[in-house]
Amino acid sequence: MKTQTEPVTNRSLPTFSISKHGLFIFLSLLPALLLVAVFIYYPLFKGVIMAFQNYSLFDLTNIKFIGLDNFKTVMAEPGFKESLVNSFYWVFFSLIPQFVIGFVVALLLRRKFRGRGVYQAFIFFPWAMSGFLIGLIWRWMLNGQSGVINDLLLKAGIIDTAIPFLADPTWSMVSVIVANVWYGITFFAIMILAALQSIPDELFEAAKIDGANYFQQLFKITVPYILPTLIVTTLLRVIWILNFPDLIYSLTNGGPAGSTHILSTFMLEKLIMGQNYGQAASIGVIMIFLLLCFSIFYLLATKFNKAGDF
Numbered sequence: 001m002k003t004q005t006e007p008v009t010n011r012s013l014p015t016f017s018i019s020k021h022g023l024f025i026f027l028s029l030l031p032a033l034l035l036v037a038v039f040i041y042y043p044l045f046k047g048v049i050m051a052f053q054n055y056s057l058f059d060l061t062n063i064k065f066i067g068l069d070n071f072k073t074v075m076a077e078p079g080f081k082e083s084l085v086n087s088f089y090w091v092f093f094s095l096i097p098q099f100v101i102g103f104v105v106a107l108l109l110r111r112k113f114r115g116r117g118v119y120q121a122f123i124f125f126p127w128a129m130s131g132f133l134i135g136l137i138w139r140w141m142l143n144g145q146s147g148v149i150n151d152l153l154l155k156a157g158i159i160d161t162a163i164p165f166l167a168d169p170t171w172s173m174v175s176v177i178v179a180n181v182w183y184g185i186t187f188f189a190i191m192i193l194a195a196l197q198s199i200p201d202e203l204f205e206a207a208k209i210d211g212a213n214y215f216q217q218l219f220k221i222t223v224p225y226i227l228p229t230l231i232v233t234t235l236l237r238v239i240w241i242l243n244f245p246d247l248i249y250s251l252t253n254g255g256p257a258g259s260t261h262i263l264s265t266f267m268l269e270k271l272i273m274g275q276n277y278g279q280a281a282s283i284g285v286i287m288i289f290l291l292l293c294f295s296i297f298y299l300l301a302t303k304f305n306k307a308g309d310f
Contacts, residue, residue: 051285055278070282074270079258080283083266089173090248090262091241094180099234101181102188107218109189110196127186135250138179142166142251166252169259176248176260183247187237195229196222231302238298239291263287 054066074080109120126134141148142165150162165175199222207217223230245264248254254261254269261269267283270276 047281047284050277051281053278055276055281057275057277066278070278071286074279074282074286079261079266082258083261083263086173086260087242087262087264090177090180091238093177094184094241095234095237097181098184098237099188102185103192105185105189106192106196109193123189124186126183127190129183131183131244131246132250134179134183135247138175138182138247139166139251142175167256169256172252172256172260176251179251180241180244180247184237184241188233191229191233192226195226199225228304231299231304235295235298238294242287242291 051070052065052067053063054069055063105123109116109123142150144150144162144164144167147162147165149165150159153159154162163171165171203221203225204217207221212220242262243264245262245268248260248262248265249268252260254265263283264287267280267287270283271280274280
């Protein structure tokens with residue numbers, strides 16, 4: 001009985017190939033990818049490793065893995081709990097006024113009026129300044145002896161004696177939040193104004209024909225249309241505010257008696273004063289974990305994937 005065998009054919013295996021256009025795009029992106037890897041991902045990876053090491057500049061010959069000891073040591077300190085609570089106050093009471101005032105400013109700047117460009121320049125100017133410089137400016141303004149704010153309040157008869165804005169624990173926290181609000185309004189104004197300018201005028205014209213008033217147009221057209229921008233900018237601002245030690249460090253240096261320390265300034269204190277890179281890195285890892293949990297919860301709560309749908 002004969003068996004028939006099928007002829008063996010050379011089946012071509014799938015091969016990976018890249019076109020000249022794709023190769024050009026890859027080579028063009030390569031420098032940027034290398035910069036991101038060197039200046040962002042490598043420090044992040046290195047910082048996570050240091051959080052589990054006994055990494056102190058006072059004992060560089062004894063660097064070794066110590067597990068969760070850095071986290072236990074940092075979290076057991078009284079300053080950590082105070083910095084954690086202050087971080088919540090710092091973010092919440094800075095974010096809400098920034099968002100509300102920035103939204104109102106963006107709505108006003110969307111209208112056409114004489115000198116609008118000059119007003120935009122004045123409003124957007126703070127965003128071009130560094131946080132450290134802004135902290136120094138507000139430090140001079142809030143000085144308890146020669147500050148301009150105390151001088152204006154005294155001359156207006158609002159207060160009888162100068163207020164120690166930066167020496168009193170309660171006033172110092174209020175002061176840094178006020179300075180941060182002044183600085184952050186610009187960010188929301190810029191981002192929301194850009195989103196507002198993308199709304200088609202036909203939508204407002206149709207709403208006017210239907211008899212919708214200003215607030216109906218605002219909450220039925222404007223807010224739903226720019227909702228994705230509002231969600232993303234709010235999330236970014238939360239991350240940036242928590243990671244914004246510049247203003248506090250130059251304004252109060254975390255004082256008085258650590259009353260204005262947030263997690264990022266507490267981390268800097270461990271890094272600069274304590275020279276303990278391991279403990280500082282552990283605070284950074286805690287911040288990353290908190291922000292990651294918040295981001296996931298925030299995006300799920302706001303239903304970001306459905307935002308902007310009418």
